[in-house]
Amino acid sequence: MNAPGVVVADTTPLNYLIVIDRAEILPALFGEVLIPEAVIEELRHPKAPLAVSRWLRKLPVWLRITPVQHLDETMRLGKGENEAISLALERQVKVVLMDERLGRGAAETRGLIPVGTLNLIDLADEQGLLNGIAALHDLRQTTFRADPELLRRFEARMKARQG
Numbered sequence: 001m002n003a004p005g006v007v008v009a010d011t012t013p014l015n016y017l018i019v020i021d022r023a024e025i026l027p028a029l030f031g032e033v034l035i036p037e038a039v040i041e042e043l044r045h046p047k048a049p050l051a052v053s054r055w056l057r058k059l060p061v062w063l064r065i066t067p068v069q070h071l072d073e074t075m076r077l078g079k080g081e082n083e084a085i086s087l088a089l090e091r092q093v094k095v096v097l098m099d100e101r102l103g104r105g106a107a108e109t110r111g112l113i114p115v116g117t118l119n120l121i122d123l124a125d126e127q128g129l130l131n132g133i134a135a136l137h138d139l140r141q142t143t144f145r146a147d148p149e150l151l152r153r154f155e156a157r158m159k160a161r162q163g
Contacts, residue, residue, distance in 0.1 A: 036083035
């Protein structure tokens with residue numbers, strides 16, 4: 001995937017990349033990351049992981065909190081997913097970072113390209129930005145949920161890439 005220059009992120013991919021200390025792949029892969037206000041609110045939740053709370057104390061220059069002007073209320077999604085998709089459509093950004101199945105489906109229906117946490121790790125591994133196997137190992141130590149078979153496929157692809 002060529003870096004589009006700007007993407008919109010939902011909470012989950014950003015949260016888990018911060019937790020496993022790999023958020024720096026985002027500007028390397030995409031440049032600027034826009035997040036709607038609902039996403040920053042979710043990241044600032046009192047029960048958010050300590051790593052996320054610490055990371056939020058000084059937001060990186062590549063992350064921009066961007067208000068949504070026209071919320072698409074026809075989607076029956078969480079506030080973060082709804083605002084992320086609405087923001088991507090509003091700003092004509094094609095790529096939205098999102099893990100939740102319903103949100104990904106809603107994004108695709110609207111012509112967007114959803115990219116999940118596993119895809120991000122795979123892309124970064126492919127481009128030599130991180131060790132994907134190590135990142136997957138760290139991700140498995142968190143509360144991240146994915147189909148075990150899907151995790152195995154990503155891991156096999158990364159192992160094959162290593163030769």
